[in-house]
Amino acid sequence: MADTAAMADASGQTSPDPLNLPEGDPFGPHNLPYGVFSPNPDGERRVGVRLGDHVLDAGAAAAALGSPYTSLLARPTLNTLMAAGRTTWSDVRRALTAWVTVPAHRDAVRPFLHPLSSVTLDLPFEVADYVDFYASENHATNLGRLFRPNEEPLKPNWKHLPVGYHGRSGTVVVSGTDVVRPSGQRKGPNDPAPVFGPSVRLDIETEVGYVVGAPSSQGTSVPLSSYRDHVFGLCLLNDWSARDIQAWETVPLGPHLGKSFATSVSAWITPLDALDAARVPAPERTVPLLPYLDDSAEATDATAATESCGYDLRITVALNGHVISEPPYSGMYWTGAQMLAHMTVNGASLRTGDLYGSGTISGTEDNQRGSLIEITWNGRDPLELPDGKRAFLEDGDEVTMTAWAPGPEGTRVGLGEVRGRIVPAR
Template identity: 55%
Template sequence: MSWIDIPDGSPFGADNLPLGVFRHGDQEPRIGAAIGDQIIDLAPVASAELADVFAQPTLNAFLALGRPVWSETRAWLLDLVNDRDAVEPHLIPQSAVTMLLPIEVGDYVDFYASEQHATNLGRLFRPDAEPLLPNWKHLPVGYHGRAGTVVASGTDIVRPSGQLKAPDAAAPTYGPSQRLDIEVELGYVVGTPSALGKPVSVEDFHEHVYGVVVVNDWSARDIQGWEYVPLGPFLGKSFATSISPWVVSLDALESATVDLPAQDPPVLPYLAGKNLVNYDITFEVRINGHLVSTPPYRDIYWSPAQMLAHMTVNGASIRTGDLYASGTVSGTEQDQLGSLIELTKAGREPITVDGKDYTFLQDGDEVTITAHAGPIGLGEVTGRITPAVS
């Protein structure tokens, strides 16, 4: 790219071109593609068939067009960036725009797909029992989240309040969460919907999923710890889920695919497939600008195709704009853990952040999670903690 100045280390090279929704000044929101530190305003340079789609305030209309159009559009974008006369008049600095939520989220499902993370939490919560529950290696464990509280990167996160019960207390109390946490996750964006009553097979993953976003699925551990038995996460998880503004296509990530780790015991037939893959993605987690962790995604136990197949095997349908996430991504090393509850052993062993002991999030903290797959960047998701509403 001799004519577009792409800064060294930019996550958005000419072979990435993720899509997002931006607002420039007082103009209506519309869709652009990121390149370097700029945005290509796509509606003015698109064909008549796509111009209206790229003038929309979400990606949903584009996503609904399906895999053939997604692939044709990527090929067009790869050619377009070489056409200086067409592109240059429609380049806008990213610093001059406001990035918005890229999709209108239909449903949100959160999985628990990292064996390392599930094992770490099992050891913390059930030290005298097997860390993994009997079902964990037979199915991708997940739960339904709240689509209405999926928010754009940069949205402030109000500290949630709820019922809290200390282990030695006779009864719960009400108040702000004191154990507010992060969860580093990879999110998958659904494009093509499915029919109610018709499961989606692992082989059809690429026909339904357009791309990925970086996710911080905030968690109030003390609220969750009191409420989650027997029906699982509820208010401790539903207050906010932040996602990055740029949706990176699966096509752009093709060079980052890796084989799925061996699964033992063998999975049931609907979860088995010949071409199951993961992605070699590395996250970086910063609190107030200080690096605290670098979780790796490549060793996630359950593939995104298996998550999608399990999510629909009972006949549940998926819709354009649905989002499902991997659950917390953690590696085997201390500096690869994707949540503070793991990093601090449930608060018992503080980590050092900016020279100070640190356990859970404090008011005013800003968390930034970035991710990259080699030269392909996924951008960042950021959120700042504000005090609980009295």
């Protein structure tokens, strides 16, 4: 922005105007992710929009400007706005963009900008249901080779449908929340019987979360072409996993206690409209898909082929501040639209606040694996870090996931980080 005006604080000192961001800031007006914050630890929660290293109190700004969207933004969660639907999401986003870019609005907006360092960030929406998928072919292949070395790494159904499991919405937590090491049953291959105790193979799963806004009716399905009518935005997600508990319980049904103790999500939800420049074509399908999942160029519904896209998200995973992986999201086999279509094809209804995860994101290279079980090859090849070796997570370890995506005109769109520290079992 050309305006270089500075603001005076209460002591008379000047500071940079938060509406005048440095060139290339990934949280500029082209991004505007939504979150929920409190001005102090005991303050009232309110919807905020991130701008640089500040957060705009969206409800207060809307009221000051006499906006018709005040009733949607002056809320303690994003759910009311999310339920309003795609047309309203676009209208509100245009209004917010004008509030932080049009000079005539600046004096009205500035009083409602808070430094991020001075606020408490909360879980941005009330989570309804949580489903986690298994959408990376590279990740699924790696695990297949680990656990079924003498078989085909992918199960016969994998390229016919997005495999997933239903998780526990009540243990979805906001970034920065400590994760208590889970306890449960585990049984090693040479153990005569299972034992109970804290997990000794605690892992991460680098994922993208899709946040549902507009609901659907039970008994109906959501086609690929309606993906953007229902999905409000994306966020980073870490589906913490206790591999030893998971291995013992998974046969014959699937993940349960090995996953349900905690799932961390970003404090910021990036609207789909902010990621238009990051859309990439879905990968070539090597197995023909049934019509409800078919997103090929020859698909009957041309809109379905357009909406079922991937996203060029560049993700970085750090353990205690040391980068251990950079998984690319652009290579995922199943798209967000396909996951949504499959999740509802049996008539299961969507609710505002539903969250579904992509499953672990892994690329083709060793430094692009999104979980420790892959990075260390199930503990065989521990990570060599400045603070010691790691096969799986130890108490006190902190994992941070960050990401950015290409934005309009050469900009970058930042995604809010996901951070969590492991504390001892209770």
